[in-house]
Amino acid sequence: MLISFDWLKQLISIDKPAEEVGALLTGAGLEVEGIHTFDVVQGGLEGIVIGEVLTCESHPDADRLRITTVDIGTGTPSQIVCGAPNVAAGQKVVVATVNSTLYPAEGEPFKIKKSKIRGAVSEGMICAEDEIGIGQSHAGIMVLDTDLPNGTPAAQFFGLGSDKVFEIGLTPNRADAASHYGVARDLHALLKEPVMLPKVADFKVNNTTRPIAVEVKSPEACPRYAGVTLSGLTVGPSPEWMQKRLRAIGLSPINNVVDVTNYVLHELGQPLHAFDADKIKGNKVVVQTVEEDTVFTTLDGVERKLKASDLMICNAAEPMAIGGIFGGLVSGVTEETTSVFIESAYFSPDWVRKTGMVHGLKTDASFRFERGTDPHMVLHALKRAALLMQEVAGGEISSEIVDVYPNPIENREIRLSIERAHTLIGQHIGAARIKEILTDLGIQITNETDTHLSLSVPPYKVDVTREADVVEEILRIYGFNNIEMDENLATSYLAKFPRPYAENVMETIMNYISANGFHEIITNSISNSKYYEATGEEETKDLVHVVNYNSEDLDVLRKSMVYSGLEVLRRNINRRQRDLKLFELGKIYELLEDGSTKESRKLAFYMVGNTTAESWKQASMKASFHDLAGVVQNVLRKLNAGDYEAQALEPNSHMRQGVAYVKNGTVIAELGPLDAGLTRRLEVKEQVWYAELNWDYLLKKYKDNLVAGELPKFPEVRRDLSLVLDKNVSFDQVKQVAFKVERKLLHEVNVFDVYEGNKIEEGKKAYALSFTLLDKQQTLTDKVIDNTMNRLMQQFEKQLGAFIRK
Template sequence: MKVSINRLKKYIHFDEDTTTIADLLTQSGLEVEGVERYESIQGGLAGMVIGEVLTCEPHPNADRLRCTTVDIGTEVVPIVCGAPNVAKGQKVVVATVGATLYPEDGESFVIKKAKIRGEVSEGMICAGDELGLGHSHDGIMVLDTSLENGTSAKAYFDIEEGDVLEIGLTPNRADAASHLGVARDLKALLKRELHMPDISSFKVDNTSRPVKVEVESAQDCPRYAGLTISGLKIQESPAWLQNYLRALGLEPINNVVDITNFILHDLGQPLHAFDLDKVEGDTILVKKLPSETAFITLDEKERKLTGEELMICDPKGGLCIAGVFGGEDSGVSDQTTSIFLESAYFSPDVIRRGSLVHGLKTDASFRFERGTDPNMPLFALKAAALLIKEIAGGEISSEPIDLYPHPAADFEVAVKYANVDRLIGKHIPAETIKEILENLEIGLKNETEVGFTAIVKPYRVDVTREADIIEEILRIYGFENVLLSDTYQAGFLAEHPSKDGNKLQYRVSELLTGMGYHEIMTNSLTKPVYSAKAAHLKEEDNVEIYNKLSEDLGVMRQTLLFTGLEVLAHNINRRQKDLKFYEFGNTYFKEESGYREESHLSLFLTGAKSSESWLEPNKEVSFPDLYTIVERLFEKLNLQTPAVEIIHEAPYDYALRLMIGAKEVGTIGLLSAAVTQLAEVKQAVFYAELSWDIMTKKAKGLKQYEEISKFPEVRRDLSLVIDKEVSFDAVKKVASKAGGKLLNHIGVFDVYQGDKIDAGKKAYALSFYLQDNTKTLNDKMIDQTMNRLMQSFEKEIGALIRK
């Protein structure tokens, strides 16, 4: 939301600079996110002065140029000018050397001392478009002024300039969505008097165009006010109004519409002007229209009403979606001579529904759906009517209508001084509290030594409880004035996670996507048939939905498996069979004590390993392809290498259970055909489901990379003959223990099972990489390490070392 410093000064006098005002507002809860400088003429005519042409002679080397001398106050300068209307004795605008021009058409440029066709030129006599004052380039601007030569051009053109605050308005501060609302806070912060616009001159000129208004639902429209203005003329707004709107980022339209926008941003009250001659029977009806009614809005789009929108109508049909957007036929145009001016208070709920259903977000709906001041419509209506008479002419041609059957009551909130001190953490004297609240226009009654009752006006929709009153006191008193005691400690505070789960998830997503996996997002609701037919799921653990949309979406999922298989089936049925998917999602379980929710990461791998190519034959994916990905995930999260346990249980044909200490992190394996066929997938699928909760809790943060060691790495190979039952994980555990700090990495580059070794045996060809980051390894150190490894393999896993 943008707020003009110049306009704020109309409400409250202050000499403080913009930075001080911005700091005060930010500290009080109206965060100033930025400050812009507005100038009605770009550049503010800096470096432009009033000059007088003393001489004007033809250029000796160019027919269309003139050589002039111009008195610019401090000196007389030569200027070469190409304008046909330049003449001796004229008062002109001169851009001096070093000034920057911002023409209406084209890029800005700096005036430099130059030679033009051999003649010195030290400045430029300007045309209107060169100053940013229109598009005319017929000749230079000739001024009718008695201002002295050298006077800044700003003094002649009366430039509007000033600072504009960009305020990040929080949803609860609907009262501050205007210059008046911000000024109210400044009143309390600066302890200054607030000056409201003067509407005492308002009077009804005649009653020649009365309008009948009927409101069907006072609940949707608690207050509706309006009046008619006849005999006005639609034209451009005066410069001050156009500058006000442009400073706030709005484009002027015409004098009447501009005034309604002015009042909206000034007082926070949206208004709407209807062309009175287009209102059937001079009758306004505030009601809802039937569902599927067609309505064309100002943007010339036809919209189907849902029956929930509040509409402003005449006997013929809809004129406007109340508080949101006007209709095509009822708006003000150049031919309008009479208007009905609407000022209302609508229920925030009904405006929010109308805005959301049609995707229309306007300045008016922004304020109405947060809650405007129910006591402002009549005041704003009179202020707007006076402005329209002043700028557009015309006469107020009806008595103001004000349908307000149930006036909004003030909020009454009981407050205890003890609670003020307790929540703020500091004793604030009662007199200071009273002064703050009175400056915030919050009244007090029933005052005692213990407390008081605060009387809050309805426009403060966010101040309805004792805690809200205390917050108001604190934000004006100043958070910076509540000092922390020297005895306060942070040791009692709850533990804060050192790891950012969202950042870890983002980095893992980057890794998986970079390795060719596609992220999927599936519904947390799934089919009850899966838990009924899958052996590894229990029906009694299902979290059932009471108001289910269908049987296929009847329970919350216990696993990411089946919703992911449905995505596989969808793609496979469309001839996309080579798939790599991952998903972050939640699973849900019913327990005796209530419900449990867990966060999981699933991986799916099926089809060919790579796209079909003449370079190499097709190869189906295998278990190691997926396991390698899981290893990379653990490495990325700086997790310790998981222990593995071979399992043969549902939903897998074969799989590994991954453990970190006593915690099961997840499983990875080949899904059984019985499980995949439940989702109508008929090809082999490798699947991993990992506990993302455990992984993020155990993660030591993202892997931190180190500088490459300047000392060389050494590789040594061994061939082991071991029992078939001995897993590579067992080999790694033995190697890690025996190899110590020097063992960087162990890998398998060949596996053999055949008639050249005993039955029940297999041979591993292993590579060992040794390195010391502090020195170069010598043969003695390498041999010692390799001997320890061989002895450990022979002793702990019964290996035969092939030499």
């Protein structure tokens, strides 16, 4: 959302610079993401001044050139070579000084430099209007009629002062601030300056020759609908001041009638629509739904098939606009329009949101209606628009105001405990300060005791519905930065936390992962449904769709961590960061058969490129399955996952092969290479090693008790074996057989070498294994050791078909 600083200052007195105001707004919950300078003319005529031609002589080497001396207010006249036929001594002219940049009406910008023209030094340029971008004429230089001193900035003469524009990242809960007036209301609470709501006291009906009747057949969708007719208008360009303000906030002026509706929308936050009154058949407006599949052409020229649930603004014969969203092509204002009917209404957010989603329509009006507008602003905005339209387009108000409002929307009543407010704030700020802030925010105190306040909250504060919301309003004006931190940090928790405290476990695990060279990423849990559609219909069945999405690229809740991680990999790889080890703890979502939604957390790992950097001591090494498996196994160990079984991964949409770790029938981790086709679709050409841990299950089963034991009194013994096995036999299978054969003495099994090559039979691999034996009661004898190893070898041969290399 863009807010013009100059426009804002028409509504509230501000004596602070834009940067300081931006900081105040950010602290109050309206995050100012940037402050930009808006120039009516590109470049703002910077470096261009008013000058006076002192002398003007012919150039000795060019008939059409003149050598002039010009006073530009620096104390020393500048010599300027000029080719304009109308230049003469005594003139006041516009001069582009050396190092200034010109932005002509046509062509590319260019910088003014000190130069020589036909041997004569030229220190600037005397300009025509097209050369500085304020007009199209190139008949000659501009000759000004002014008493302004030489050196005065040309922008001051032309009234082209620049404006500061706040770029505010408006959060969905702050619909009340979606206008200049809404922002001014917050500044009132911060600066204690009165807000000057545009006056409408001069509104009067000139005649009643063009009455338009209004009937609301769907009051649940349109609780309030008002309108008035103007006649005798002349449609044309808006005045320069209005165009300047609209351009400052990124809008292109259209004509004086449409511009007024846009102007009031951004000024007061109340969307309006102007219908050509001559095209309202039967002189009647009907607010209703229409039959399913009714064809309707919107202002953009697109034919749309309407739903039976769409709220339409109709005349006596046909639809004219989609209520609260978009006007129709037939009833719109054109250059021939002389009479208009101005609509000002309050539409139900639910109805507008649903219709906008069905038709994929997002407009400035729907943005506000679907979040909630102020039903009390309907008439004031209507009168403001009618007066402005008279001012810029002429005409008369030719009907009484029609206001259909059968069930007025009342203020919300909320009871606030002062003690509870202080508890949530975290600091005692006093009842007097609380009451002051609430009053400044327009929240009326209807009754009060020593302990409680009864509040009346206006409906424009859509998100203030309970006690905690009121405290948030207090806190954002009081200032989060003003909450003092105790010398000894402590808190009285509002709720009991489970033990072990999940945040402590998470911090421990993340610290370990980071210490192993992984970087944490935080991605959006809202994803693109096209990712899942590309993998087949089955993948889209259990997607959770976002009802009110703002972008087609963000329309579903993710059901996998894969795609958001690949987006991060793609961005980094495209910027030549090719060796990446990333992790994220995030949520995924799944739609169940009964229509409910399942939410779960996953810990995801991504590895791409090399695990070791290239150096003179060693060659770089590509990331492998075992690099990732080692980290995952250590994380499981730190989570006290205990014994689990390694199984071949059941192929899924993103991994065709890999390993699944299973505990008591539940998959606690999956790891392997991401499918190459999937990664290529997201423009990641490198192989990606991926792991996903079932965080919720692991946390639920986590036990933070440590088991300690005395050090063994007797030495351990190591024996090595070399086994030749089928390629499909995993090391985990070898371990399982070993520990089934010997539970008491076998302490550890480790693989320290794997060989596959032409020195052994095709389809085979060789494992070099170490076995650590330990008896806690006595020293192991050679006889016991040999018997144990013989039993192990027999079972390896019997159960795994192993060949023992001796």
